[in-house]
Amino acid sequence: MKFELTEEQGLIQQSARDFAKEFLDPVAADLDRTGEFPTAIVKELAKHDFLGLHLPADAGGAAAGFVSYIAAIEALSRSCSAVASIVNNQAMSSYAIYHWGSADLKKKYVAPLIKGEIIGAFAVYEHGPTPGIGPDALTATKQDGGYVLKGTKAYVRNAGVANVYVVFAITDPADPKALTGFVVDATAPGLKVGPKHSTMGLKGCPVADVVFENVAVPEGAVLGTVKKGREIVTRTLALASIAEGAQTVGIGQTAVEHAAGHARERVQFGKPVGTFQAVQTLLAESKTDCYLARLALFNAAQLVEDGKPFETEAAMLKSFLARLGSKILLDTCQVEGGMGYSETMPIPRLFRDIAGTNLLDAPADFPDGVIAASIN
Numbered sequence: 187m188k189f190e191l192t193e194e195q196g197l198i199q200q201s202a203r204d205f206a207k208e209f210l211d212p213v214a215a216d217l218d219r220t221g222e223f224p225t226a227i228v229k230e231l232a233k234h235d236f237l238g239l240h241l242p243a244d245a246g247g248a249a250a251g252f253v254s255y256i257a258a259i260e261a262l263s264r265s266c267s268a269v270a271s272i273v274n275n276q277a278m279s280s281y282a283i284y285h286w287g288s289a290d291l292k293k294k295y296v297a298p299l300i301k302g303e304i305i306g307a308f309a310v311y312e313h314g315p316t317p318g319i320g321p322d323a324l325t326a327t328k329q330d331g332g333y334v335l336k337g338t339k340a341y342v343r344n345a346g347v348a349n350v351y352v353v354f355a356i357t358d359p360a361d362p363k364a365l366t367g368f369v370v371d372a373t374a375p376g377l378k379v380g381p382k383h384s385t386m387g388l389k390g391c392p393v394a395d396v397v398f399e400n401v402a403v404p405e406g407a408v409l410g411t412v413k414k415g416r417e418i419v420t421r422t423l424a425l426a427s428i429a430e431g432a433q434t435v436g437i438g439q440t441a442v443e444h445a446a447g448h449a450r451e452r453v454q455f456g457k458p459v460g461t462f463q464a465v466q467t468l469l470a471e472s473k474t475d476c477y478l479a480r481l482a483l484f485n486a487a488q489l490v491e492d493g494k495p496f497e498t499e500a501a502m503l504k505s506f507l508a509r510l511g512s513k514i515l516l517d518t519c520q521v522e523g524g525m526g527y528s529e530t531m532p533i534p535r536l537f538r539d540i541a542g543t544n545l546l547d548a549p550a551d552f553p554d555g556v557i558a559a560s561i562n
């Protein structure tokens with residue numbers, strides 16, 4: 187067993203770091219302040235192949251493998267996890283359409299998503315307890331050789347800027363557990379995006395509700411098989427959990443490095459605060475947490491790349507790394523004292539971004555059921 191990136195994976199990680207330093211470091215604080223969608227950066231990401239790392243060459247992807255994709259997400263997150271989250275969201279849409287879409291859907295959407303010509307959104311969540319249940323549930327009623335969609339998807343990333351929505355609806359109200367996937371063009375009459383939510387972190391990655399007011403879609407818009415959409419949701423969200431773990435490790439690593447730099451510079455009682463043992467403990471624990479988190483992260487990514495079951499490992503990552511990430515941010519904030527608490531320093535933004543990352547696609551404690559069920 188060798189826990190090391192291959193030469194090619196290492197090169198991709200390095201090129202993502204170089205990209206992040208050149209394009210993300212100069213704008214990360216501004217994105218956090220303005221919340222503007224970084225259109226020009228998405229185009230650059232596409233030019234550098236970062237939107238197609240996870241897909242094979244026949245899809246127009248870079249065929250770099252899932253480990254490289256995760257290495258790139260971590261590297262981008264070290265500078266700006268809002269942008270990494272946009273990349274992950276784009277990847278979820280292209281992954282689902284590539285794996286479950288018809289030839290026509292693939293042709294229409296996958297290459298343009300990889301090239302950054304269009305933006306994708308992956309919409310599962312509804313305001314009710316689970317998709318398919320509640321007054322807002324997205325329903326798909328068969329009509330005129332297609333379906334009519336009615337209902338609301340809530341908290342959708344990239345909503346408003348997306349050109350295509352991968353959504354999940356119930357086709358049979360008597361069977362609300364059976365979801366069906368649909369690929370819906372943003373221009374479809376009746377599709378309306380609500381106001382952008384004013385969120386705590388991950389600014390620059392917009393979140394809004396999407397309302398479907400009798401949106402007619404053709405039969406060909408169905409993703410995979412009718413009533414089998416939950417399989418698409420489960421697999422795609424499990425992959426997304428690993429990418430969210432990579433975001434956490436990236437954010438945590440930046441926080442540790444920044445706090446260590448601060449501890450070297452900040453002098454109290456005639457000594458750098460980093461010479462005090464209590465401060466060293468906070469830094470040492472945070473660095474150790476990042477190291478162990480990275481091992482678990484790349485182990486899960488390697489399982490995906492090897493075609494092995496990975497769902498339990500993805501759930502453990504989501505649950506464990508979310509807690510670890512929050513602890514790292516609390517501890518590094520403590521190391522930086524009042525100075526680090528200032529909005530002119532990166533820790534407040536990293537803190538907000540960790541909170542958002544913990545909630546993406548499911549709260550961090552939701553996967554606990556998957557983990558518990560895996561114990562023999």
Ligand SMILES: Cc1cc2nc3c(=O)[nH]c(=O)nc-3n(C[C@H](O)[C@H](O)[C@H](O)COP(=O)(O)OP(=O)(O)OC[C@H]3O[C@@H](n4cnc5c(N)ncnc54)[C@H](O)[C@@H]3O)c2cc1C
Nearest residue numbers: 308309310311341342343393542545546547548549551552
């Ligand atoms: C920044 C951001 C981006 C998002 N992007 C997307 C997206 O692109 N697409 C999408 O589909 N969704 C997206 N979401 C929605 C996200 O999936 C939901 O917010 C998430 O699933 C949590 O649901 P909730 O907010 O209703 O929390 P709640 O269900 O209200 O949970 C609140 C708390 O109660 C706990 N809880 C709830 N039910 C139970 C239970 N039965 N037993 C024990 N504890 C429970 C939860 O674990 C949590 O701690 C996004 C959310 C955020 C914050």
